[in-house]
Amino acid sequence: VFLEKGTVCYTQHNELKVIADVYHRITSTVDRYYVRDCLSLYPDRFSLRFKVGEKVDVKRKSEWMEGTVQRIDCSIVQLRFSDGSSEWYPRGSYKFKQVLYGQPNTSHPLKYLQRLQRYREKIAPDITEEHEEGHSNVQTQLVPARSLTTHRVPSLPSQVTSYPLTVITPLLVWWPRDLGNHSCDENCVAGEQIIRRIDHKYGPLVRPLCAGFKRLSQGGSISYKTPCGQIIQNYSQLRRFLECTKVSLNYEHFDFSPRINAQRIYEPNPNSILASLNDISNGLEKCSIPCVNEVNNQLPERITYMTERKFLSYSDELMNNDGNFLSCCSCQDDCKDPAKCECIQLTINSYLEVKEVDNPLAPSEITYQYKRLYNEVRSGIYECNQRCKCSSSCPNRLVQFPLSAKLQLFQTGKKGWGVRALHDLPKGSFVCTYVGVLLNEREANEWGILHGDEYLSDLDFIEKQEASKPGYEEDVEELKDSTTDSKSGVVNTTINKVVVGSHAAGSDHGPPKRRSSRAHSQPPFEIKKRRHSNKKIAVREFPKGSIKRLYPADFSEFTIDAKNGGNIGRYFNHACEPNMFVQNVFVDTHDLRLPWVAFFTLSDVPAGTELTWDYGYSVGSVVGKRLYCYCLANECKRRLY
Structure with missing residues (x-):
């Protein structure tokens, strides 16, 4: 039984009486919040650990008094005070100084820690602790329990001024403490088990804030204050701190751009939602992907959600997809020195061999920069892989990890279904990959006839790279119609496919090309059907120096189909002024026919x-x-074709 003065007692059932009236006035703030949280969180229990004879500070008669633990009985503890009186308290009572101002026990249920944090914000002012030794007054800055606050964001970009944007103050799972001058180690930050308790509803940039970091803005520059009081102003300092503390956070969880608000989130008005799904990935993605429709009551067509691409049929025949068909690095230091990492050097050397004339990239721009990619690397990115000696924290590992951005599928109206970010995405952030079923050329032709070509996407990395070579195909005669019995290889067909990961026709640069509209797009969108021809397949000799000569005689590149099975990447719409670009990345194989297709942000989103x-x-x-086209960009071409 909870007593009004903040104490408790046990009683027999036969001593309980029927309630005759309800007493609403609970005068003590401490007791009101504790009783509410204790009952609402039941059966989750939270309590402090005590030993008989231990000295404990407790709030009694509006003052801090020291009591001695006399007895412990399950979830309550009896304290004896200097005046000879004794009282029983719940072992998790907010009257204990250790609960109110001390470091919480992170083994307690996360819901309890969150409730405690909200309570701290309401009642906990800065306190001054009197230290007997030295007779000095030391002011301790409390970390209040921050509630989920919602308010309108000022000075929003023009394209999102009408959106219901809010700012959240994340709930802490680790309380910061200023340790002054010291050498940072693992005790300065939360451990992996604690950080794992952070709710995945938050985006990557919020996770450090839950773990006790503070994102500070001053004079147009951004810095981070670590849980132990150190100030980090750039990625170089961040790298040293992460190495010293071994905290399970990474570069993608931090950003130093003043245009990014780490605590800004998008929350649709619940009253405007006509149809919704909690998670279109059915739990397969680490972060759920909600779906909302504020236009009508329709939901997207059912598909088999996939997080990894797969072959339609003969995967065993493709030995190049085996882990042994991979070069690797021998770095033991998580590839700190790019000059010594074989995988990073493979990326750089591949780019230099292309000899790009227009707007060539600097060496530092060719690879990931602290888990960001700011420019498309036409020759491909080679990530560290399963054979490499480096760990998962290696900066050259990014696309291979599960989805971490918080995305939402929504109905746009004229453009059909689209995808939006629920939190700010810094420039160069990895968003997701394009996943589906891998088809060879014959399967793609048959698949297009049976199922349509709306989501067929060519992996034509080799074709585009060889087309950029000086003198490419100068020694090849014009194509002639023929049969497919040539040992030289069968290449061209008269069938149009969707193209992902390549460049626009007539342009050496720019985003990849896509050649059909979505099947679910609403009128006046037209659906461009796949053209199937009965003409004989053209045959040609491969040019001298072509890597295609090293492949089997029946060489063909592959096509991804995401019509019946795919991931969130299948829903991205076109824009004449896009905010993403496509990058070919080699992860599980170095077979040039099988790059991963990854989306990165072109600007801050x-x-x-x-x-x-x-x-x-x-x-x-x-x-x-x-x-x-209905992208409404300033330079919109009004038509795709």
Whole structure:
């Protein structure tokens, strides 16, 4: 039984009386919040550990008094005070100084820690502790229990001013403490088990704030204050801190751009939602992907959600997809020195061999920069892989990890379904990959006839790289119609496919091309059907120096189909001024026919903004067809083709 003065007692059932009236006035703030939290969180229990004879500070008669633990009985403890009186208290009572101002026991249920944090914010002022030794007054800055606050964000970008953006103050799982001048070690930060308790509803940039970091803005620059009181102003300092503390956070959890608000989130108005799903990935993604429709009551067509691509049929035949078909690095220091990492050097050397003339990248721009990629690397990125000696914290590992960005599928109206970010995404952030079923050329042709070509996407990395070589195909005669019995290899067909990871026709640079519209798009969107021809397949000799000569005679590149099975990447719409670009990345194989297709942000993306990429069409490229564009960009071409 909870007594009004903040104490408790046990009683027999037969001593309980029927309630005759309800007494609403609980005068003590401490007791009101504790009783509410204790009952609402039941059966989760939380309590302090005591030993008989231990000295404990407790709030009694509005003053701090020292009591001695006399007895412990299950969830309550009896304290004896200097005046000879004794009282029983709940072992988790907010009257204990250790609960109110001390470091919480993180083994307690997360809901309790969150409730305690909210309570601290309401009642806990700065306190002054009197230290007997030295007779000095030391002011201790408390870390209040921060509640989930919601308010309108000022000075939002124009494209999201109408969105219901809010700012959250994340709930802490680790309380910071200023240790002054010291050498940082693992005791300065929360451990992996504690950080794992952070709710995945938060985006990556919020996770350090839950773990006791503070993101500070001063004079237009951003810095982080660590849980132990150190100030970090750039990625170089962050790298040293992460190495010293071995905290299970990474570079992608931090950003020093003043244009990014780590605590800004997008929350649709619940009253405007006509249809919704909690998670279109059905729990397969680490972060759930909600779906909302504020236009009508329709939900997206059912698909088999996939987090990894797979072959339609003969995966065993593709020995190049085996782990042994991978070069690797021997770095023991998580690839700190790019000059010594074989994988990073493979990326750099591959780019230098292309000899790009227009806007060549600097060596530092060719690889990931602290888990960010700011420019498309046409020659591909080679990540560290399963054979490498480095750990998962290696900065050259990014696309291979599960989805970490918080995304939402939503109905756009004229453009059909689209995807928006629920939190700010810094420039160069990895968003997700394009996943589906891998088809060879014959399977792609048959698949297009049976199921349609709306989501077929060519992995034409080799074709685009060889097309950029000086003198490519100068020694090859014009194509002639022939049969497919040539040992030289069968390449061209008259079938149009969706192209992902390549460049627009007639352009050496730019985002990849996509050649059809979505099947679920609403009128006036037209669906461009796949053209199937009965003509004989053209045959040609591969040019001298072509890597295709090293493949089997029946060489063909692969196609990804995401119509019936895929991931969130299948829903990205086109924009004439996109905020994403596509990058080919080699992860599980170095077979140039099988890169992963990854999306990265071209610029800082505020919460609530739709994520788009350029399909790469040119107006008039498809004879007899028109596909109108509704991206509403300033330089919108009004038509895709």
